[in-house]
Amino acid sequence: MSTLEIDRVRKSYGIHEVLKEVSISIGTGDFLVLLGPSGCGKSTLLNMIAGLDSITGGEIRIAGKVVNDLSPKDRDIAMVFQSYALYPTMTVRQNIEFGMKIRGITPPERDKAVRTAADLLQMSHLLDRKPSQLSGGQRQRVAMGRAIVRQPKLFLFDEPLSNLDAKLRVDMRTEIKRLHARLGTTIVYVTHDQIEAMTLATRVAVMKDGVVQQLDEPQVVYDRPANVYVAKFVGSPSMNIIPGVLEVQGTVVSAVVDIAKRGSARISGVAVSPETARKYAGKRVLVGIRPENFSIAAGDIRPTLTVDVDVVEPTGPDTLVVFHCSGAEVTARLPPKQASAGREAALCVDTSKVVIFDADTENRID
């Protein structure tokens, strides 16, 4: 059993409040990703879970036990750092053994644990090297090995992949995923990279200015972002946010947007509850459409909107098509060679995936 409950936790340095009443709760085996830009408080929160930073208010419970006043070593956690934090004067083996030595584990047991971890991470041949003789990816493995031998209730990762190059980052990501699958330990993982969050997490907490914006499964966060901020932060290219007006005609709810020089276009059948629709009828809203929810109007299907294509960016599997709508720049992900710059394009929208936000609060309305 290794649950983590973060209960109305606050952190402030003097008058400067870094975390404002954060509450997160995850179950055993969960992979929680704290996602947000730098300065959002995610690393502070992680350090507080680890016991490296003090808690100003609220409670943190690991496996049901309040750990607020426990020192890091008594919290039964392990942590992997962005800079790996390998002890530079010790060999890989000594690095991994260091914590066990302090806990007074006998040499044979230590040796066994090191072996197991080394096999798991395929680094048995590196054990007698110094950190300075290792590549970035190898150091990352050692750092993870050091965490694994601890057999903690909770793994903490602080942006572990951000010092690696792009290729290695993808490989290590898979490695971490595999590790999680094999060990089944609860993990808290801090990153600013939304792809890592999507690929790794079972739960994502998107943070901004010390406040959790949304805490949910990654797919939910992606499909139903809680607000414009989350919508824009998750996904690449990010969700298009187009100003528009909500129209209600009977049971059909539509979002009306402007298209330059061509008048208005109507996106009909937006999934909004009748009460909300009544409340927002005729009001200004923000319409959120993911790029992949556009498609080319083919055959006799009537296009939702016809636009003048501004720029075309082929990525290989898809082509990104950029145009303007209600003054906002909009990107659509289309199959290759279906549109070209300066020409017009007739597009359909998967209205079931369209998300509507309040124009003022920028929160999602259902």
Add this chain to the structure above:
Amino acid sequence: MNTEANSARRSHLLGRLFIYGSLLALAAFYLMPLWVMIVTSLKSLDEIYAGSFVGLPKAITFEAWEKAWGQACIGTACDGLRPYFINSLLMVIPAVILSTGIGAINGYILTKWRFPGSNFFFGMLLFGCFLPFQAVILPMAQLLGSLRLSGTIPGLVLVHTVYGISFTTLFFRNYFITIPDELTRAAQIDGAGFFRIFFSVMLPAALPIIVVSCIWQFTQIWNDFLFGVSFTAGQSSPITVALNNIVNVTMGRKQYNVDMAAAMIAAIPTLVVYIVAGRYFVRGLTAGAVKG
């Protein structure tokens, strides 16, 4: 095309000539005093008084060295520099170890265990680096007297340690600040405590700056004259005081060759330290003694 290549080669050659020429000329300037000292120490006194100061000796003799080491008189004690050399060693070794050790742990605290006011404390400490020591001799003498340490080598060790802390703390603090805090955090999570982290993680990683600190302290303490002459007497004097007594004969015929040999003897330990460890000194300076 060919002429261009030629002129390029010529200008390159001229450039190298300029570089080596300047470096060698400067080297000659820097070696001059050493040359004078060595040459003089190998001459006989008669040759020197006959007017040969800078030139090569006509006949090399080590008489002056023997005399300086074992026979030269300071007051009525004619044991040469030997006992004072030992005094200096007895003073410099504990003082270097103590001041470097304290500086290391101070630097560790000031970077990895900061607390409110720790920066202010560091500032206070740093100002101590720049204290003109003449200003503190008398109060220090009173303090040593009340500690019953006046006139003793332990007393000197204490003084050098106190005034060495400022510099060594500066060295270590600036070095440790370049070591990521994550390292101490990782060790904390591994269960290491305050001292364990210091001895197992920080200290082994601080080797370059330990060398810098030791060299600096060694030369400062070995070469110190002011504290030595103020706080010791007679047989417990360090070598610089003994050297001064040999060299600064107020009334009498100067034995320049013995003076120079004595000066060389007094300089040998620091010279050796610099020649052996000078490389590390420059490297250590890069590594954080001076913030780049």
Add this chain to the structure above:
Amino acid sequence: MRSTLSMRDRLTHWLPRLVLSPSLVAVFIGVYLFIAWTGWISLSSSKMVPKYDFVGLEQYIRLWATPRWETAVVNLFLFTVLFLAITIAIGLLIAILLDQRVRAEGFLRAVYLYPMALSFIVTGTAWKWILNPDLGVEKVVNDLGWSGFVFDWITRPDTAIYCVVIAAVWQSTGFAMAIFLAGLRGIDTSIIKAAQIEGAGLPRIYMSIIVPMLRPAFLSVIVLLSYISIKSFDLVLALTNAGPGNATEMPSTFMFSATFRRNQMGVGAASAMMMLMTVAAIIVPYLYSELRESRNEH
């Protein structure tokens, strides 16, 4: 909630401060208490031994009415400016030359660095000879045939201070060189390549691109050299003994002779306080910037 802290955790909390406290006490006594003591003496009528009365600023007035002190202050200023300028210039030059991938760099570096290892109690006599016109450079050059060559600075009161500068530069350039060399090695060589492609010559690259990049090294060198120049005591004593005719008197030698030779302890303490204030005027802004910087790091 605090009460749940165990004894051990509380100890851990206070341990750093506890370990630091002996240093704090030592520095507080050895530096600040003693400075306060000197300050007090400077306001007393102390002559031969400390006297704890109060005479106001009398000793300071006496100090500034002493021509030798004026000489000392002027000398310190002149010396510091020249010493800093020349040491930095030569130190930088050597560092740049050494950075051109020369042979025997290690040996050369040791040659430039070794004077730092020696005290002036050791080398003073050698320098005295070298600078003496009858024994040193002038004689050697004259003997080589240039009979018109004159190098008698040390004998003339108006130039003797330059001899002190020469010897001081000799001792400290190695240090400046080491710091500059360290700075140069830290500079990305692609910058030089980029500038070469733009068509700039090597001297120009150094003057307008590399040297400005060494700003932090300059700061360190300037602070440390100012410190050396204010403390230059052995140097003057060994080389000129403040002569000829007190022409090379410095505040440190003045303070020493007032306190220990002339029974003017109050005046000596006043001069010490003046020195301390000068040091503070240089150091405190430096410390302030240094510490502010580190606060930003956190």
Add this chain to the structure above:
Amino acid sequence: MKLTTLLAASIAFIPAVAMAEEKGKVEGIHHWVSESEVNALKVITDKLATKGYIWQDSAVGGLSGANALQALRTRLAAGNPPTTMQFLGYEGLDWAKEGVLRSLNDLYVKNGWDKALAPQLLAFVKSDDDYISLPINMHRQNWVWANKAVFDKAGLAEPKSWDELIAAGPKLKEAGVIPLAIGDEPWQILEVFEAILVDVNGPDFYEKAVIDLDEGALSSEQMVDAFDKLRQVRGLVDDGFTGRDWAVATGMVASGKAAMQVMGDWAKGEFLAKGMKPGVDFLCFPTPTATPNYKFVIDAFGVFKSDDPVVVAGQDAWAESIMDPEVQTNFNKIKGSIPARSDVPVDDFDDCAKRSFADREAAVAGGAMLGGLTEGFAAQPQFSGVYSDVVAKFFVTDMSSKDAVQSLVDGINNAR
């Protein structure tokens, strides 16, 4: 000899030796570090050893004793004074006023030392009613040392006035000889100046201007004259005088490179060490004047107050060693000076010393015994310091005599 008596004798002997070893130590700070000085000091310490005390040497050389004074000051501040300390000039009196010196009245009275010293000397040995130091010797400061061969060759005789001495300059220069050997250390220059001051203006003026620091005398025309003379003397000196040790200057006279040197009689040892004989190879005569005077410098030892009876007994032994007539004779033969005691026979001293004795007697009778300014026997150090500042500056620059007098007056007033 029977075995038993031998045994008895040795048994009786052993405790005696052990006793002698146990009696204690006498620790002294002094600034005698040169070979002849140290050999002279050994005469005293050997005597001390026969009394059962071990000499513990704390020599501190350099800076004309300033380093030694600093050492004493810090030792006193630390409450850890030495047993005894060498004093020059007013130093002993100053320390006596601070109450740290032991009064030696009992020893002086018991041994009759008070009657053995010249009255002018007593001024430096006695503080108020207490005898506080033990003079070992008396140096005469105002000597001229000359190379006889050079003098003969140039046809020169002992000059009768400073003008005569200065007039000899061009002749000597023509002969390729430096007329006057000197170094640029302020004290060497001051030796010459104070000689001029008294030789030209008379002992009374010296007393007013130097001892009493009378402002009228300080700013008088006579003072200007003395500086004018010093300016002329500057013309007798070569350019290489920077950083020249006085002993090197003496060596120049001995070798014939220079003709004369104005220096105290500690210079004599340099000539004697080279095997030269007074009157034959070198000449000694007082600085030329119409008003004969005797400038003295004494080395004396003070002892510090102590509650420890062992230390006090050691001090007694030390005092008796210093004042021992035989010690005074042997010490001074090596040091070049004459005994501080006036009642010691002088027949086996050399000619220079004999002349010194004769002149001393005359000076004592004629009231021309004067303390040397340079060594601190005429004015407190803060005042003699001003003299040496001004004179040294005058000597090495182009300062005018009037300006020199003015800065002398200002400096003395500032130091008052």
